[in-house]
Amino acid sequence: MSAYQTGLIIQVCITIITVVAVFAMTGLAGMFSLGQAAYMAVGAYITFVLYRELDISYFLTGILAILISVFLAWLIGAPTLKLRRDFFALLTVGFSQMVVAVILLFEKYTNGSIGFSKIPRADGLLWVSLLMTALIIFWIRNLKYSRFGRMCIALKNDEVAARSFGIDVYKLKLKIYILASAIAAFAGILMALRNRVITPDSFGWASSAEMQIFLFFGGTNSLTGAILSATVLKMIPEFLRGINLFGTSLQEYRTIIYCIMIIIVINFRPQGILGEVELTTKWIRKLFSRSKDKAVQKSENYE
Amino acid sequence: MSDAILTTRNLSKSFGGVVAVKEFSMEIKPGTIRGIIGPNGAGKTTIFNLLSRIYKEDEGQIQFDGQEITTKNQIEVARMGLSRTFQNTRLFTGLNVLDNVKVALDHAGQYSLFSALFMLPSRVKQERLIENQALDCLRLLNLDQYAKNKPSNLPYGLQRRVEIARALANNPKVLLLDEPAAGLNPEEIFQLIDFIKHIRDKYPTLAILIIEHRMELIMNLCEHIYVQDFGFSIAQGTPAQIQTDPKVLAAYLGEEERA
Numbered sequence: 426m427s428a429y430q431t432g433l434i435i436q437v438c439i440t441i442i443t444v445v446a447v448f449a450m451t452g453l454a455g456m457f458s459l460g461q462a463a464y465m466a467v468g469a470y471i472t473f474v475l476y477r478e479l480d481i482s483y484f485l486t487g488i489l490a491i492l493i494s495v496f497l498a499w500l501i502g503a504p505t506l507k508l509r510r511d512f513f514a515l516l517t518v519g520f521s522q523m524v525v526a527v528i529l530l531f532e533k534y535t536n537g538s539i540g541f542s543k544i545p546r547a548d549g550l551l552w553v554s555l556l557m558t559a560l561i562i563f564w565i566r567n568l569k570y571s572r573f574g575r576m577c578i579a580l581k582n583d584e585v586a587a588r589s590f591g592i593d594v595y596k597l598k599l600k601i602y603i604l605a606s607a608i609a610a611f612a613g614i615l616m617a618l619r620n621r622v623i624t625p626d627s628f629g630w631a632s633s634a635e636m637q638i639f640l641f642f643g644g645t646n647s648l649t650g651a652i653l654s655a656t657v658l659k660m661i662p663e664f665l666r667g668i669n670l671f672g673t674s675l676q677e678y679r680t681i682i683y684c685i686m687i688i689i690v691i692n693f694r695p696q697g698i699l700g701e702v703e704l705t706t707k708w709i710r711k712l713f714s715r716s717k718d719k720a721v722q723k724s725e726n727y728e
Numbered sequence: 729m730s731d732a733i734l735t736t737r738n739l740s741k742s743f744g745g746v747v748a749v750k751e752f753s754m755e756i757k758p759g760t761i762r763g764i765i766g767p768n769g770a771g772k773t774t775i776f777n778l779l780s781r782i783y784k785e786d787e788g789q790i791q792f793d794g795q796e797i798t799t800k801n802q803i804e805v806a807r808m809g810l811s812r813t814f815q816n817t818r819l820f821t822g823l824n825v826l827d828n829v830k831v832a833l834d835h836a837g838q839y840s841l842f843s844a845l846f847m848l849p850s851r852v853k854q855e856r857l858i859e860n861q862a863l864d865c866l867r868l869l870n871l872d873q874y875a876k877n878k879p880s881n882l883p884y885g886l887q888r889r890v891e892i893a894r895a896l897a898n899n900p901k902v903l904l905l906d907e908p909a910a911g912l913n914p915e916e917i918f919q920l921i922d923f924i925k926h927i928r929d930k931y932p933t934l935a936i937l938i939i940e941h942r943m944e945l946i947m948n949l950c951e952h953i954y955v956q957d958f959g960f961s962i963a964q965g966t967p968a969q970i971q972t973d974p975k976v977l978a979a980y981l982g983e984e985e986r987a
Contacts, residue, residue: 564845571844571851572834572858578822579831586818589780591806591835591898600841646822701822 431551435619437659438554439612440639444655445565445648446608447636452645453574454601455581457510459633460501460517463524464606465613466628467494472614473544473623474534483545491610498606499599506598521630528625540624547618554615561608566648577601631680638687644697649704654697658683732791733758733935734779734810734902739788741774747959748774751788754954754964756902761928761936763946765970766956767979772939773815775956776904779937780812781805793901807835811900813891815907819879825890826875829862832897865897868930869923885916889923896927902935903927909942921948947971955979 443461450456471490476483501520505513528535535541547553568574580587580594587594617623639658643650661682665675675682690697732755739752749771756762764772777783779790781802790797797805811832820828837858839851866872871886871893879887888908895903908924909917921944928936940946946953947967955963955970957979963970970976 563847567845567847567851568841571855572830572837572839573841573844575823575827575831576834578827579820582820582822583818585782586814586820587831588802589782589806589812590832590894591803592831593803593835604841 432619433660433663435551435554435615437656438558439616439619440655440659441558441652442561442612442615443609443636444639444643444651445561446605446612447640448645448648448651449565449568449577449601449608450605451637451640452648452651453569453577453581454598455510455577456506456598456602457514457637458517458602458605459514459630459637460519460521460524461605461609461636462628462630462632463517463521464494464498464609465616465632466524466528466623466625467497468610468613469617469623469628470528470535470541473541473617476545477543478534487611487614490614491607494610495603495607498603502599502602506595506602517633518630521628521633525625525629535625538625540622542622544617544621544623546621550615550618554619557611557615562648562652569648573597573601635683638683641697642687642690644699644701646701647697647699647703649702650697650699653699658686731757733793734937735791736775736779737789737791739775739778739790740786741771741778741783742786742959747771749778749956750959750961752954752956752961756935756937758901758933758935759928760951761924761938761949763938763940763950763953764956765940765943765946765953769958770956771959772956773906776812776906776939779805779904780810803835809899809901810904811895811898811902812904813888813895813906813908815910817879817884817887817891819887819891819894821878821880823879824875825871825877825879825882826859826862826866828879828890829865829894829897830858832894833858833861836898862897865893869893869896869926885912885919888912888916888920892923892927896931896934899931900934902937905936905938905940907939907941909940909945917942917945921945924949 443465447458447461450458450461468487468490471493472483472487475481475486475489479486501516505516529537576587576592576597579590580592580597584594613628639655640651642658643652643654662676662679665679665682668675670678694700735755737753739749740747741749752775754762754764764775766772774783778785781797781800785798788798792805792810793808795808797808800808820831823831837854839848839854842848843851863872863875866875869889869892871890874882874886874890879890882890892903892905892908905924909920912920924936927934938946938950950967953964953967953970954961955973955976962975962979963973965973
């Protein structure tokens with residue numbers, strides 16, 4: 426496999442991890458955050474700045490970085506998740522801008538807007554990415570079909586009714602927000618290892634919005650949809666690389682393309698491409714048995 | 729009386745200058761059905777919202793299961809076993825009927841987020857338990873054939889019954905029904921009356937408090953009725969007493985004009 430292909434697969438894995446985390450937060454619990462890329466930045470910068478400064482293994486600093494994002498998520502979530510949803514969404518935008526500003530402020534350690542590039546080469550990153558992607562998908566799938574998933578969907582539908590069934594809406598939201606943020610921080614570390622250079626503007630508001638766009642495109646109620654749309658939409662720009670429009674590669678227009686696609690989807694299929702459909706083992710079995718039935722029918726027709 | 733499960737004393741609540749409930753006192757014993765009636769805007773739903781702690785009262789006391797609950801919040805009271813339905817059904821549209829019932833049991837679920845994520849044996853075992861409990865509840869109320877349906881695909885009368893089933897899932901001590909017959913046709917109302925009688929038989933210690941407009945439902949089910957008008961209690965008694973009470977007739981039909 427060429428380095429380009431490996432890089433692309435890891436890139437897609439990272440996107441899937443982030444979108445799946447956003448699925449848990451927005452799709453299940455109805456918290457609309459536009460600041461998840463900030464947790465990626467926290468994960469990436471803290472891991473590798475500390476690795477450089479303290480000269481210890483980046484496994485250790487990575488764990489520390491995830492713990493710090495957990496703490497930050499608690500700090501942001503604890504006061505705002507008591508408020509109405511729109512205030513929470515606004516505050517997450519502010520938070521993501523704040524993180525970028527802090528990175529620029531600590532130029533001495535982070536190298537500011539030029540980008541931090543003292544990131545070691547990691548061997549076997551492809552396998553780690555694939556394994557962790559599978560694990561995180563497994564987690565969030567389990568979450569959806571557990572009591573926590575049900576309670577999340579309930580509180581997304583109707584908070585007052587959820588409370589009247591003894592569901593502690595605030596605590597549950599906080600838990601899921603912290604979980605999603607920790608996963609985002611981990612994705613940030615992977616991204617740093619893949620790119621070997623991190624710049625503050627790659628963790629800005631736009632990349633948080635991209636995660637939401639991917640989620641809404643696939644369908645906020647479908648984990649399968651989130652994974653599929655993350656894969657497909659992340660790959661599309663790669664195929665557009667070769668095509669030129671007005672003298673620039675079509676890849677440069679990807680934000681415009683995403684926007685047009687999301688407008689079309691929201692207009693004509695507001696529940697997203699997959700709606701509430703999930704790919705389950707039962708579904709696959711049914712698909713196979715149906716094609717078998719058809720084969721049987723066909724052979725019967727021949728007779 | 730000491731054996732009442734739920735009592736209120738002089739409960740009052742006003743919104744701005746509007747008195748919604750004024751010095752409302754009532755009590756209900758386990759295994760009985762009582763009703764609150766009154767014209768629109770009489771403050772009936774406000775009473776329910778005070779009981780289930782969605783609103784905080786201005787004055788008065790509420791005793792539930794031997795405890796003062798005016799200091800508690802909505803979640804704590806729900807966990808103590810005070811269950812309710814809403815005026816316009818508030819089923820969770822993202823979940824199917826079975827999951828709607830399961831959600832009522834979920835706050836007390838016996839496994840952590842960690843074991844949920846990793847699909848540990850404790851999660852599998854507990855999920856099976858919850859599933860059986862929810863199915864039992866649906867079976868008891870003859871709703872199990874709708875378990876896999878989305879609530880929005882069911883007729884309104886059935887949605888109502890599913891909502892009541894959900895409220896019963898965690899074996900509450902008191903069930904508050906907020907206008908269960910609203911929006912139902914006469915046929916469906918008779919089904920609902922049978923349904924509530926069925927519940928009374930299956931849950932012998934459950935106290936049911938009903939708010940309703942529809943007299944046939946109230947007069948059929950309730951042993952004791954409180955009548956509210958513009959926030960004030962104007963009468964109480966058995967259905968027969970209420971039907972002949974001049975104050976009640978005046979509130980519902982208007983006063984006779986004196987020449």
